[in-house]
Structures are given as structure tokens and as C-alpha cells.
Amino acid sequence: MTVVPSTPRLSEIARHVILPEGIVSSDFPKYERYLNRIGVHYDGWQRGLLMALFGKRENGEYACGISGAIISIPRQVGKTFTIGTAILMYCALTPKIQTIWTAHHSRTADETFLDMKNIVRQQGFSSLLKKVREGNGKQEIEFNNGSRIMFGARESGFGLGMKNISCVIFDECQRLSENALATMIPTTNTAKNPLIMFMGTPPRPSDDGEAFESMRYNAIKGLDNNCLYVEFSADRNADLDDRDQWKKANPSYPTRTSESSILRMRNKFSDDSFRREALGIWDETVAHTAINLSQWDKATVQKRVDGGFKSYALDMTPDRSVLTIGACMKYEDGTCHIEMVDQRNVAEEGLQWAVDWLAERWDDTASVVIDSQSPAMTLVDDLRKAGIRVTVLQTKDVGQATGRFQDLLATGKLSHLPDGMQQSLAVAVRNVVKRPLGKSGLFGWNKTGADVDISPLVACTYAMQGAYTSKRRPGVHEFIW
Structure with missing residues (x-):
């Protein structure tokens, strides 16, 4: 696919784009070629994000495979479509990939599974699929080549005891506790070339979000050269009704995400919640660390x-x-x-x-x-x-x-x-x-x-x-x- 020149690139839209060291190639182009054939096309910023996500070092390992890909992204940007379609193709074209997609709440995990199920039924994936399981506690998409994507909630203990997981997607990372992180990461220990993603909005002071906050801090301060960090956010002092700030925080607005979608959040959320959830603005001082x-x-x-x-x-x-x-x-x-x-x-x-x-x-x-x-x-x-x-x-x-x-x-x-x-x-x-x-x-x-x-x-x-x-x-x- 040739990206239209007027489509902004990731570096032109995101507030922070911090790449892991040593990227020499990316697996994404081979996924994109197939996706284009079945009607899936990306904007320039999406393509840049996915190129970096699947970026590899000379030894063939994912460049962000050690510390993970960390994405601070507001609601209504199209996160599930962007990451979901790429992960579907990653699994479809790579045999025996076991993937976990985990959210904090069961409701969010259920919604993500429903969105992904709709994608595979509408976007030409059917020939690659073996089965879509919808049973209680067994929500998963299984491919002909033995790969699977399993969905579940951390609050329900999903993922505990699993082994040989090649890919883990942590959703709702604003509520990702250190305990949950320590429990889930070992699932990838025996995988040959694991890929781990962390996605969420800025945590509230009451959220158990110190893990996500620490990842962001270490990336921005240059303390971690093995992570991919991408952040979409408006200016800290943004006028909450300024459409230009909406566009700065949400690269899908107004072409893919309508004004009415953001207005619904504006009317539903408090000002403080709207800043975090819709505009991706982080608090200046992190409350969870013992040191100011x-x-x-x-x-x-x-x-x-x-x-x-x-x-x-x-x-x-x-x-x-x-x-x-x-x-x-x-x-x-x-x-x-x-x-x-x-x-x-x-x-x-x-x-x-x-x-x-x-x-x-x-x-x-x-x-x-x-x-x-x-x-x-x-x-x-x-x-x-x-x-x-x-x-x-x-x-x-x-x-x-x-x-x-x-x-x-x-x-x-x-x-x-x-x-x-x-x-x-x-x-x-x-x-x-x-x-x-x-x-x-x-x-x-x-x-x-x-x-x-x-x-x-x-x-x-x-x-x-x-x-x-x-x-x-x-x-x-x-x-x-």
C-alpha cells in the first residue's frame, strides 16, 4: 500500500515516540500486504506504530521484546482495530503462536473479544480461521495453523498458570498492578521470541497504576533502551473544548472518530476524567511512588x-x-x-x-x-x-x-x-x-x-x-x- 502523502506520520502526531535500540527490519510489511488484499488499510500513524511494534534487531528478536511496547492512548482512537488486525495477521501467518489479550475488567475483555470477533467475520479472515470459541471462560480465536488468541480479565485470574505464551497484550494498563504484572510475565519465559504490549489511558490517583507509570517514566527519562513508547495526548493546559486539542490527542479525529463520539465523552465524563480518558493527559506528579x-x-x-x-x-x-x-x-x-x-x-x-x-x-x-x-x-x-x-x-x-x-x-x-x-x-x-x-x-x-x-x-x-x-x-x- 502507498500511504497518501497528506496522511500524517506517527512522529508528526504522537507526543512521544521512543524507539528501542537496534531496529534493522520489521515483520509488519508482510502482514500489511495480506491485510491490504482483504480490504484492511491503515493511516500513516498506524502504519508507523505497527512497523515499530514488529521491529527486529539483527539477531531476529523483537527489539521491544525485553521491555515491551508501551502505548498511552485515549479512548475512541481505534486501538482495537489498529492492534487487533495486526495481531490477527501475526497469528494467522505464524504457526503455533499462543496469545493472551487481558483487560482488568471482565466487561472490557468481553467487549474486546466481541470487536475482534466482528473483525474476523467481516474483514476476510474466515479462510484463516479454524474456530471462534464463545463459551464461558473460553473466549478465543483459533487459526488453522495452530495459533490462538485468548481473551480474559485479570480480576478473574485469567492467565494464571499458563505457559509458553508468545504474545501478551495488557489492556487497561491504568489498572495494571505490580502483582498482576509479576504473575503474568512468567507466562512468556519459555517462548522463543515473545512480544508484550501494554496499552491504556493515564491512571487516576486512585488507580493501581504504578506499573504503567513506571514504564512511562523510564522510557521518557531514557532509562530503558529496550522498550517502544508511544503517547498520544493533548497539551497539559488544554482547553477541554478546543477541537484542535482533540485532534492533537486523537489521530483518528475527525476522519475515523466523529465529533459526536468525543462529545458523548465530554458530556458523560467529569473534566478530570475527560482529560485522562479522551485527551490522554497525564498528571504532572505521580502519586504512587514513595518519593516526590x-x-x-x-x-x-x-x-x-x-x-x-x-x-x-x-x-x-x-x-x-x-x-x-x-x-x-x-x-x-x-x-x-x-x-x-x-x-x-x-x-x-x-x-x-x-x-x-x-x-x-x-x-x-x-x-x-x-x-x-x-x-x-x-x-x-x-x-x-x-x-x-x-x-x-x-x-x-x-x-x-x-x-x-x-x-x-x-x-x-x-x-x-x-x-x-x-x-x-x-x-x-x-x-x-x-x-x-x-x-x-x-x-x-x-x-x-x-x-x-x-x-x-x-x-x-x-x-x-x-x-x-x-x-x-x-x-x-x-x-x-
């Missing part, structure tokens, strides 16, 4: 200022796979600067490197800190044998440390390097929540998912605690961590 990201961004400095007392801390991931050293520089005016200074794989590097590293710096170090509950406690004896006095934090100290971090950040007394220079720390900050420590009101850091590593933030927090509480004053030096 606006304050975090304001605390960024391009270079650390030397001249204070330095303190270090060690933390290790619960599975003992990664060991991290965090650092804090405390200045005479009560401000401080934090950095993650080293992080290594334990299986490859062992543990002794950290003992040696800290021993070289102990003479001009105020403190070395470890949480009594951290797997890094295994290093205490070796550190002490190396002449290092180790400060071991108890539960009360951990609560004071995280509270101190919040207070210093809120009052502008904490600084850190740009996220791009400290990616592991930035990801930890973005994916941390609070965990209560008893009934005293104290709290510690907790990660949002099983695959999240918050040890850089934990180590920096404890290094800060050591810097502010240690009575050891070895002197002020110009130094490199």
Missing part, C-alpha cells in the same frame, strides 16, 4: 561539590545477586549529596572487592553502614578485620534514615547527579514504595516488583544516615569516591 519526583528532579546537579564529610553504605539484593555501595557527602551547612558509586554482580565479582574498596578509603571516611536485616551483613566480619568500624542499623535507625531522606529532599537540602548519569539509582527512586516499621509511624523502603532493584537507593539512604549521625571526623579532603 518533582522534588527529586529539582535536586539534580551536574557535578558534586567536594569539601564535606563522606560516608558509605552497603546493600545487597534479597537474592544476593548484586552488591551495591552508596555514598553521601555531608557539608557544614547541613546539606548533602548522594551517589551510587559502585554496583557489581556477586556471581561474577564476588564480595571481596567491596572490602578492599572501602579499606582504601577508610582513613578519610566518617562511617560505613549496613542494615542489620540486609544480606550484606555477611561482610561485617571481613570489614572489621580490614580495620573498618561498621555501623549496623537497627529497625529504629532504618526508619530515621528514610524519614531523614524525605525531609532533606523536601527542604531542598539534598542533591544528586542527573538520572542519565545514575540510571540504577534513578530506576530505584522511581520504583520504591513505603513499608511500615511497626506501629510507631516509621517506614522503610520497599520495591514495587520482584524484578526491581532498589539497593542503590537503600545504600545511599543509609550512607546519608551515617554521615549525619557519625561522630567520627577524619578530616575534610578533596577526593574521588
Whole structure:
């Protein structure tokens, strides 16, 4: 198909188009050729999105196969048609592809299945199909080549225990919990070249949408080079009745999506809901993370200022796979600067490197800190044998440390390097929540998912605690961590 020149391209319409690294080819053209023959044609932005979605690296793997394709898209854009027709052809032309299309609510899953059923019955797919199942709990489209698309709701436990799933489409990602994500992703572990998609509108503050928010943040901040991120949205300060803003948010308006369709949402939704659902506008501040990201961004400095007392801390991931050293520089005016200074794989590097590293710096170090509950406690004896006095934090100290971090950040007394220079720390900050420590009101850091590593933030927090509480004053030096 030749795209009409006046049809805008994806990059001309979407607010954000962030491609995964290494795309050299795409499977989409072969799907499009067949779709064109049976009467399915795409606008330029749809074609661009699908070219990127099915983009491959030199090794033949999908470029977004690691982190997935993340699509923030308003209602009434034609999401099911765009993604659905392409996935139908992907399954029809690729033998034995097992696909899950999952929404949060059963109603949404049922509506998606109905839309897809209507597509395959009207768009010339019949010769490719073996069966459309409509039984309770067995909504699926089965192809002649053994591929299937199964539909269901996460709230009903759909997808649990499934294996060898090649493609997972997460719909309604504004309500995709970390728990649901951790449960569903392993279904693709045995697939040869999996493809995962995340689609939804911006979450409300009351939604369990931290997973979707984290994906968006990591993509926009350049912290994830393995994802495809596309966002359609109006301007943040948009006039909700401005048709130009409707067009900016919805590339299908007014040619495929009528004005009356959007007016129905305008009349039905509150202003706040219309901004999210119809115009795709995200809240400026994400509510789910334990750390205020606006304050975090304001605390960024391009270079650390030397001249204070330095303190270090060690933390290790619960599975003992990664060991991290965090650092804090405390200045005479009560401000401080934090950095993650080293992080290594334990299986490859062992543990002794950290003992040696800290021993070289102990003479001009105020403190070395470890949480009594951290797997890094295994290093205490070796550190002490190396002449290092180790400060071991108890539960009360951990609560004071995280509270101190919040207070210093809120009052502008904490600084850190740009996220791009400290990616592991930035990801930890973005994916941390609070965990209560008893009934005293104290709290510690907790990660949002099983695959999240918050040890850089934990180590920096404890290094800060050591810097502010240690009575050891070895002197002020110009130094490199």
C-alpha cells in the first residue's frame, strides 16, 4: 500500500515516540500486504506504530521484546482495530503462536473479544480461521495453523498458570498492578521470541497504576533502551473544548472518530476524567511512588561539590545477586549529596572487592553502614578485620534514615547527579514504595516488583544516615569516591 502523502506520520502526531535500540527490519510489511488484499488499510500513524511494534534487531528478536511496547492512548482512537488486525495477521501467518489479550475488567475483555470477533467475520479472515470459541471462560480465536488468541480479565485470574505464551497484550494498563504484572510475565519465559504490549489511558490517583507509570517514566527519562513508547495526548493546559486539542490527542479525529463520539465523552465524563480518558493527559506528579519526583528532579546537579564529610553504605539484593555501595557527602551547612558509586554482580565479582574498596578509603571516611536485616551483613566480619568500624542499623535507625531522606529532599537540602548519569539509582527512586516499621509511624523502603532493584537507593539512604549521625571526623579532603 502507498500511504497518501497528506496522511500524517506517527512522529508528526504522537507526543512521544521512543524507539528501542537496534531496529534493522520489521515483520509488519508482510502482514500489511495480506491485510491490504482483504480490504484492511491503515493511516500513516498506524502504519508507523505497527512497523515499530514488529521491529527486529539483527539477531531476529523483537527489539521491544525485553521491555515491551508501551502505548498511552485515549479512548475512541481505534486501538482495537489498529492492534487487533495486526495481531490477527501475526497469528494467522505464524504457526503455533499462543496469545493472551487481558483487560482488568471482565466487561472490557468481553467487549474486546466481541470487536475482534466482528473483525474476523467481516474483514476476510474466515479462510484463516479454524474456530471462534464463545463459551464461558473460553473466549478465543483459533487459526488453522495452530495459533490462538485468548481473551480474559485479570480480576478473574485469567492467565494464571499458563505457559509458553508468545504474545501478551495488557489492556487497561491504568489498572495494571505490580502483582498482576509479576504473575503474568512468567507466562512468556519459555517462548522463543515473545512480544508484550501494554496499552491504556493515564491512571487516576486512585488507580493501581504504578506499573504503567513506571514504564512511562523510564522510557521518557531514557532509562530503558529496550522498550517502544508511544503517547498520544493533548497539551497539559488544554482547553477541554478546543477541537484542535482533540485532534492533537486523537489521530483518528475527525476522519475515523466523529465529533459526536468525543462529545458523548465530554458530556458523560467529569473534566478530570475527560482529560485522562479522551485527551490522554497525564498528571504532572505521580502519586504512587514513595518519593516526590518533582522534588527529586529539582535536586539534580551536574557535578558534586567536594569539601564535606563522606560516608558509605552497603546493600545487597534479597537474592544476593548484586552488591551495591552508596555514598553521601555531608557539608557544614547541613546539606548533602548522594551517589551510587559502585554496583557489581556477586556471581561474577564476588564480595571481596567491596572490602578492599572501602579499606582504601577508610582513613578519610566518617562511617560505613549496613542494615542489620540486609544480606550484606555477611561482610561485617571481613570489614572489621580490614580495620573498618561498621555501623549496623537497627529497625529504629532504618526508619530515621528514610524519614531523614524525605525531609532533606523536601527542604531542598539534598542533591544528586542527573538520572542519565545514575540510571540504577534513578530506576530505584522511581520504583520504591513505603513499608511500615511497626506501629510507631516509621517506614522503610520497599520495591514495587520482584524484578526491581532498589539497593542503590537503600545504600545511599543509609550512607546519608551515617554521615549525619557519625561522630567520627577524619578530616575534610578533596577526593574521588
